[in-house]
Amino acid sequence: DGGITQSPKYLFRKEGQNVTLSCEQNLNHDAMYWYRQDPGQGLRLIYYSQIVNDFQKGDIAEGYSVSREKKESFPLTVTSAQKNPTAFYLCASTVTSLSYNEQFFGPGTRLTVL
């Protein structure tokens, strides 16, 4: 079955530690996205990537980093520079960002920084 997987579902880290969230898709989609969702809030775009080896900052990129070495994978690193990292992180993909296509979302990773 095609889809997007994110792991782990729940993640706990100590303050000051970097942590990497995994996102893998087997939909053969070109574009991938990372969003952050806080309680009672909408989704805010962190980073997105249109093609392999290319990515752009979204609205709240500070304190985060990404890589896109393979089409299927778009990992997100939450660095110690992110002031308030506790949130629900959602990865999404779409066939291409150049024309309208719906975004497919993974199940999310809930990160708690202690």
Next chain:
Amino acid sequence: GQSLEQPSEVTAVEGAIVQINCTYQTSGFYGLSWYQQHDGGAPTFLSYNGLDGLEETGRFSSFLSRSDSYGYLLLQELQMKDSASYFCAVRDYSGAGSYQLTFGKGTKLSVIP
């Protein structure tokens, strides 16, 4: 910048009809989408309006008026499983030939018996 306004909460009775409104202010506009998200789950796509008018998909319909910067999602024959958060999202141009979505804060719909 972009801003979207939608009601934070709506309550409706099972079997009834409910309308969730969305108004937006954007520097560029290429369409309005709606997503559904159950508690703790992933958003799922419901509908997209690129042009003015009504789009119907089963019990769900979505409407767009670009001149009024306004759209709505209409849910008919409400079922308990429709209890969820509903997000409108504006598709706008992000440069370098690509588009991105800007989401509203969501409307929490509670369906009661």
